[in-house]
Amino acid sequence: MAVEVVVVGGGYAGLAVIGALQDVPDVRIQLIEPGNAHELIPELPEALSVHGAISRHVVDYAEILDETKVKHVKTAAIGLQHTPPAVLTQDGSKVPYDWLVLASGSSPSMxxxxxxxxxxxxxxxxxxxxxxxxxxxxxxxxxxxxxxxxxxxxxxxxxxxxxxxxxxxxxxxxxxxxxxxxxxxxxxxxxxxxxxxxxxxxxxxxxxxxxxxxxxxxxxxxxxxxAGGIAVPEWIRHTGLNLDDHGFPITNANGQATDRIFVAGDLWHVTADGKDVPATAQVATIAGHYVGTTIGRLILGKPLEATGFSPRLRGMLISLDPGQGVGWVLHGGIPVRGLSARALKELSFRQYRLKLARTFRRP
Ligand SMILES: Cc1cc2nc3c(=O)[nH]c(=O)nc-3n(C[C@H](O)[C@H](O)[C@H](O)COP(=O)(O)OP(=O)(O)OC[C@H]3O[C@@H](n4cnc5c(N)ncnc54)[C@H](O)[C@@H]3O)c2cc1C
Missing domain, CATH: 3.50.50.60 (FAD/NAD(P)-binding domain)
Structure with a gap:
């Protein structure tokens, strides 16, 4: 019988989890996600400019998942049933799982x-x-x-x-x-x-x-x-998971909240050297890939990485207007400003789209 993996949320983390797991044999993946399209959230400030259009910054799930066997369950998760394990959804159904990844992102802190x-x-x-x-x-x-x-x-x-x-x-x-x-x-x-x-x-x-x-x-x-920061979405508070003081699920170094439940992306409160790692799309993507790979290893009975998750940021780039930016690249080694920072940010957007296409397209 196929192993059932359920991923809640088709953002940066959720899609990276799926990408890492899609070729593991005898795995059936279901994505619980209420939206029709993957939103490229870091690009959304661009959509606010006078000639910007939101439609340029979303990619339909139909297009992404078209050539995969992933089932898109188009509704929101609203809670968890722990025995037998299942995700409770807004449309009143229960989606059973063997392995679950919660990657539904964050809410604005209000x-x-x-x-x-x-x-x-x-x-x-x-x-x-x-x-x-x-x-x-x-x-x-x-x-x-x-x-x-x-x-x-x-x-x-x-x-x-x-x-x-x-x-x-x-x-x-x-x-x-x-x-x-x-x-x-x-x-x-x-x-x-x-x-x-x-x-x-x-x-x-x-x-x-x-x-x-x-x-x-x-x-x-x-x-x-x-733009006052992020918070944990309300529904996570009612999942019965152990939460830290900020409401994030408490996990081990692999992102595991319980034996069978992982978290990834903004929902995973990652620290490195005692400091909070900023919740970014870059970290969400790396974390999603790590969690997907970890679940794949557990399914195949392979040993896990001994060190746990420790992200190494490639860079951080911020747009200051349509032609200028600021930030650093190459693991903090090189500060960048002005046109070059803006161009590098554009490039990182383009690279992400290419990576998506490569991950989910069959040759
Ligand atoms: C304006 C803005 C600009 C940003 N700029 C940058 C940047 O330049 N660089 C950078 O690296 N990061 C940036 N970030 C941060 C980055 O967008 C997030 O860290 C990243 O999107 C987190 O990925 P995620 O997969 O955890 O969540 P998301 O990408 O938010 O995906 C979560 C998914 O879960 C779905 N979902 C929500 N609730 C449920 C539910 N109950 N059931 C099922 N599905 C659900 C949502 O529809 C969504 O598809 C920015 C954020 C904002 C708001």
Whole structure:
């Protein structure tokens, strides 16, 4: 009888799990995923620019999985049944598994700031992007407030600066904590030169219809984009898995939450040398491949890697506007700025698409 592997979520991690497992003999793979298309989330800030289109940044699952035997179960997971093991889904069915991978990504973190739920637009997926695009008018009289000076907030502010009056608000005293100070300062200067007003060192206290109230100042806005970090999706809290203080499933070094359940991608709280590894598409892809390979070895009775998962980031690149970027490549060895950083980011997008095609296309 075939071994049943169920993957929840067809994002960067879920597809990498499937890619690593698809050639293991006698394995039947089911993907539980409510969407029709794989969303290339790191590309979504580009879709916000005036000539951007969301359709350019998604790839239909029908196209990806066409030549595979993977079954796409088109619904969302809402819980787990532990005996006998099965995933409970929104359409009322139970999907039994021998091995399960939870790779349903993260949700935007929405702290209890008065007015945030009502007026803030999170940006986490194509649907959020479409809502923001609907609100944008692409003229300089419209003010867009972007809250959060991390990777997402900086990219959105930079993308919109040509056509809007943009204000970027960050509680810390610097932007881009994931980059060294010199590169972050370069990004800041670039944003300022593009006309973005950057407010550092003030937290949002409350949000009103057209006004955002900070610790000391208050600013008017027309559209508010919330880029305040990520959280664990609510349904994971009700799975009966052991969770850490932030709500992430507790795993061993292989991403195993229980004997038969793994997590991958943003849901896997990975640390290296005592530090959090940033939740990125790059890490999600490497982690998904690692988890898929690990399950394949367990199925085939092969020994596992002794060291556990330890990602080595190839680089980190951030777009600052349609022609500029900043970051580092070659495992942190080389800082890059300007046109070359932007070109390298484009290249990384293209490489991912090629990798997808190579992984799922038969010769
Ligand atoms: C605006 C933005 C810009 C970013 N830029 C970069 C960047 O430049 N570089 C980078 O490396 N990273 C970037 N990231 C981070 C990166 O997008 C994530 O780390 C990555 O997508 C995580 O991959 P994942 O597979 O865990 O989740 P996702 O890619 O989010 O995939 C999760 C999948 O699970 C599905 N799903 C959700 N809930 C359920 C459910 N209940 N049941 C079944 N399926 C479900 C979703 O539909 C989705 O298809 C960015 C993120 C954002 C929001």
């Amino acid at each position: 702290p209890p700031i008065p007015g945030l739920q009502k007026y803030g637009h999170p940006l986490r997926n194509a649907e959020d992007t479409a809502r923001i695009k609907e609100a944008l008018q692409y003229h300089k009289a419209q003010r867009v407030a972007v809250v959060g000076g991390g990777l997402t907030g900086v990219e959105v502010a930079g993308m919109l600066a040509a056509d809007h009056d943009v204000i970027l608000i960050e509680a810390a005293r610097r932007v881009l904590p994931a980059l060294g100070r010199g590169l972050a300062e370069y990004a800041l200067q670039r944003l300022l030169r593009s006309g973005v007003t950057v407010v550092l060192g003030q937290k949002v206290q409350r949000i009103e219809t057209h006004s955002i109230v900070l610790d000391r100042d208050q600013y008017g806005y027309d559209v508010l984009v919330w």
